[in-house]
Every structure is written in C-alpha cells, then in structure tokens.
Amino acid sequence: MYEYIVKHIPKSQSKRPGIETTMESITVHNTANPRSTAMDERNWLTNQYNDRSASWHIAIDESQAVEAIPLSEVAWHAGTRQGNYSSIGIEVCESGDQVHVWENAVHLIAELLYKRNWDVDRVKTHKYWSGKNCPRLLLDRWSIFIKDIEAKLEEIESLNNQTNNTDSNSENNQGNNNPPQWKKDGIEYLADNGLLNNKELWLNKIDEPMPVWATMLLLKRIHEDANRG
Template sequence: MLSYVTDHIPKTTPYNRRPGYSMTPDYITIHSTGNPTSTARNERAWLTNPNNNVTASWHIVVDEKEAIEAIPLNEVAWHAGDGGNGTGNRKSIGIEICESGDRQKTLQNAAELVAKLLKERGWGVDRLRRHYDWSGKICPRIFYDNGKWTGWEQF
C-alpha cells in the first residue's frame, strides 16, 4: 500500500504558490518532475525553499516510496501552464511523478494513486490529462518517446 502523507505548504509561501483559491476539480493532470535525482520529499521541500522564486506548484508528488499532498485537492495550484484562469490550473488536480529511484515502482505507485483518486470521484480515465494537453509542454516527459506518447497510453 502506498504511503500517503499530507504536508500542506503554508498559504504564506512566497510567489503565490498556494493562492488559497477554492477549486472543484474536473480533471487530474499528470506531470513528471524533469529532475532525475529528486525524491518526493525533495520536491515538497522545493516548494518552500527560499531560493525558489518560481510561481509554480502542484497538489501531489509521488515517488517509489510515498505520495505527498502539498496543496489541498480543493484548492488551486499553478501547474498546468494555461494561465491564471485556465481550466488546467483552475479545474484540475496536479500530480507530479518523480523521475528518480525505481521507475517501475514509482509508476506503479502513481497508477495506484490516480486510480484511487478517480474511483473516489466516480471518474473514468477520460478525466486524465497530460500537462501537454493544457499548454503544449512536453510533459510528462517520462511518457514521451521520439515524438510519440507511448508511455502515456500505457499509463
């Protein structure tokens, strides 16, 4: 069973990373961290690191060991790259998949997490989106291979 930790960043976190805006999600957006050496704990720490000056955030990060919820699932996070009023940011739960460690275990954990979230909401896989679907960014890059989204289809 995947360990699920709730460790919300403060609403006072700089760069508006947790704006506190209420959200009723309609989608789940999948990302990968783009960092081959970072764990879920590292990614969570980055959100409140004083050296981080980026206005970007997400709801849950998952690795081979655990999932960490950094922003409540009923609040907006800035992860979709589609602007302050974009559907991706305003209506979807952002999940970051770590690129470090045991990739197969991490993907298994991510699939388990996403399945649980879908089931809890009575949603089908038609509610899943890639970061790419909102902004055109090649993300989650771990599912992209030579111009094809082979890994996404498998996920």
C-alpha cells in the same frame, strides 16, 4: 505500495493562493529532476531560493505520495487558467525504481478517480493544457499508462464491491441471529401453547418463507384444538 503523507505548504500567491475551486480532471507531470524524491519536491516549494510561480497538489515516488496543497484548492501547474483552476496536479518523480514509481502513480490516480466516480478520460497530460513536453517520461507510453490506470480502477471497484457485499451479508446474518421481539412473538406464543415444535429451529428460520406443509399442519392443530374445546 506507498505511504500517503499530507504536508501542506503555507499559503502564498506564488505557490498556494488558497483559492477554493471545483476539480474536474487530473493532470500528470514529470518532475524533470532525476534525483529528487516526493518529499524533496515538496520541500523545494518552500525553499527561499525558489521564486517560481509554480506548484502542484501531490508528488509520488517509489515509496511515498506527498500532498502539498489541498485537492480542493488551485495550484499553479498546468500553464493555463482552466487547467490550474479545474485540475489536480500530480508530479511523478523521475528518481528511484521507475517500475515502482509507475505502479504507485497508477494506483494513486486510480484511487483519485474511484473516490470521485470519474473515468480515465479525466486524466490529462501537462502537454494537453499548454503544449509543454510533459510528462516527458510518460508521453511515449501514455496509452499504456492509461490502460494500466483503467485496469487498476476496475480492480479497486471490484474489491470495494466485494467488501460492500460481505458487509451487507454480515449485517443480515447478525439481524437473523438477533431478530426484533415483534418478529419472535408469534413463534414464541405458538410454541408456548403447544402448537409449534422446536422453537429454536423456527427462530433461526424467522426470515424465511413458511413451507406450505408447515402452514397446513399448524392450521390442522389449531382446528383440532378448537374442536376439543
């Protein structure tokens, strides 16, 4: 797993124009630098000797993901206006253990898809937009990369569904342990007047359907008490 770091670069026309936009896809790149880490890539964006009009949103390596530009802003990464204005740019580092880098990139992209309710068809290559041979380390294995993202997305969805179900059951159980007073009034009245035995048992079953035998027995006792009067 990786550490996610938010360290936005200052606004500038050549790197971070500060233009708010609506994202519709994710574009994957390789850094083309076998030695730089995600933080190195981020720091290069603010280096005084870097005069290129190029940037990205998140760089990911074997241990960190660094967000350099907010995901709702334009970055200059895709080579076309449409790609720049509608796609989140992910730089996958070529340094470090590439097995871990691959796994981290898969997880990061799957998380981004899940949060936006997107499917894997939203994941593009740099080559898709401009024809550039990028991401150069992933293009030959792109179908495998997408399948891994799809599997991770399904795993994330499954885990979140289990968590939501657990939370829902917990809330229901808490509600049963401490039901509102209006639910308890009938049980407490009948118990206090001798028409219901074992009040605690019935309070614990307060949201369950009442068995027919219990209903009949209760009506029988009410009828008997009425005849005595």
